[in-house]
Structure formats: C-alpha cells, structure tokens
Amino acid sequence: MQIINLKLDFPELKFADLEPLPPGTDSDDIFPRTVPTLGIDLDWNVVEFDTAPNQVAAILAGFKVWFQEPDDRDFGNLEVRVGTPERLSDTRYRIPVTFGLRDWSGDWDDEHGAEVHVVVIGD
DSSP states (O other): OEEEEEEEEEEOGGGGGGOOOOOOOOOGTOOSEEETTTTTTTTTTTEEEOOOOOEEEEEEEEEEEEEESSSGOOOEEEEEEEOOEESSSSSEEEEOOEEEEEETSHHHHEEEEEEEEEEEEEE
C-alpha cells in the first residue's frame, strides 16, 4: 500500500479578478473552482506512486477556507469536493478537487481562498 498526502492551495480569487470575460459569462460559469482550471499549474494536483497501483482512492482529509475580508462576510455556501482519480500513466494520477466559498449575496463576488488536504491511497 502506498499513501501520498496532497496539499492543494487555491489562491485568493474573486469573480472580478477574472475579467475581461466572454459576453454572457457569469460567476456560476466559473465558480466553484475545480483544478486544474483558471490558469493554475496543470500538475499541482498530480501524484506519482513508486510502483503502479491496482486501485487508487482519494479521500478528503481536511481543509481551511477563508474570505480575504473575514469581518464583513456572512457565511453562505461552501463546497469542497474530491473526485475520482484520473489515471495519466501506470504510476501518475490526477486528483480532481473542487472548491467554492460565498456569502449570502447570491454571487461568487468575494475574494476567497482555501487549503485542501487529500490523502491518496494506492493498493
């Protein structure tokens, strides 16, 4: 059994940071964020095992999320999700992770970030 700890940092970002956007695009088209989208390094969520595993599982181990301006935000919606590992080669797997945080305004317009911890097990 091989165990790999993966830490994913979602940089602080808000909808307005992504402008200019194509006409008709709104925040629900972009948030919550799933790696490796939005110009993030394509390999930051890739793990490599020493030997080829027969099975791979990814488990959410913990997370820390924040608004850049925590004093004036009312918590509204949080999404942290780990998807099914995607096989890239015999030993390399991409781990899809989704993150989104918003207040009660109804839009993903507040600058927010996260640190997500995932344990990846290969057997």
